[in-house]
């Protein structure tokens with residue numbers, strides 16, 4: 198299979214490339230210089246050139262706070278661009294795999310969100326990603342994978358922020374009243390490969406198992422690394438951001454387990470693998 202991955206310089210795209218066995222498929226990463234999600238003609242030109250069997254859309258406007266002040270751009274990249282990809286897939290019989298987010302939920306729940314639970318995003322980012330889900334369904338062959346709290350050994354993410362802060366000897370206050378599940382990009386990449394090869398369709402959740410808070414995630418990073426910076430909990434109210442975060446965004450893995458091979462590890466195990474790669 199020829200698999201075209203958008204957002205080619207992003208942390209998930211790079212994990213897809215590095216975990217996908219070269220023997221099974223041809224994986225083509227395209228950054229915005231080759232496929233600009235904001236430009237329909239660039240999208241069409243890239244797709245016509247590559248003629249993929251699968252488009253894996255890992256590109257997006259992912260800066261959640263900036264999306265609040267750039268709603269039109271967010272809608273173009275996270276929503277309309279997916280419609281362009283879906284339309285091409287529809288014409289060519291290709292599969293569209295759309296990566297989506299736990300931020301489509303309002304976070305008022307108290308048990309892991311299931312795929313069929315009502316969505317009600319709190320933010321521009323969440324609303325535009327939900328529009329992306331809606332657009333993806335225009336491709337007859339589509340798979341929408343919602344994930345959460347992504348990080349890797351590369352890229353800008355919470356893990357990098359914590360390790361940098363510790364290296365600089367800074368004391369840290371980290372939010373302890375938002376619950377979710379840290380997910381390594383490489384774990385998600387392996388799950389995406391199983392899902393594509395096993396022919397999954399529809400909406401499925403793709404996070405690691407278990408749950409914690411951002412503070413719990415930070416504490417586990419430092420525990421596993423043998424670091425002991427000054428780390429204290431704070432509340433969301435004490436750390437205001439332009440885009441409100443869902444208080445609870447754990448995603449249920451039950452449907453995934455029913456659909457086929459479930460390779461998502463427990464989140465601490467996923468973290469250990471990434472930290473090992475960093476050492």
Ligand SMILES: NC(=O)c1ccc[n+]([C@@H]2O[C@H](COP(=O)([O-])OP(=O)(O)OC[C@H]3O[C@@H](n4cnc5c(N)ncnc54)[C@H](OP(=O)(O)O)[C@@H]3O)[C@@H](O)[C@H]2O)c1
Pocket residue numbers: 203204205206207208209210228229232233234235254255256257258259274296297298299326344345346347348352353
């Ligand atoms: N990060 C998370 O915690 C998280 C959680 C849930 C879901 N997701 C979803 O997972 C997917 C992968 O996210 P990620 O964490 O890998 O994010 P990322 O590292 O920010 O990667 C996103 C990529 O999209 C690219 N992009 C932005 N505008 C573009 C444009 N106009 N045309 C083409 N590419 C463009 C970015 O390019 P530049 O580097 O040039 O800006 C970046 O390389 C996204 O769909 C995201 O919504 C992420």
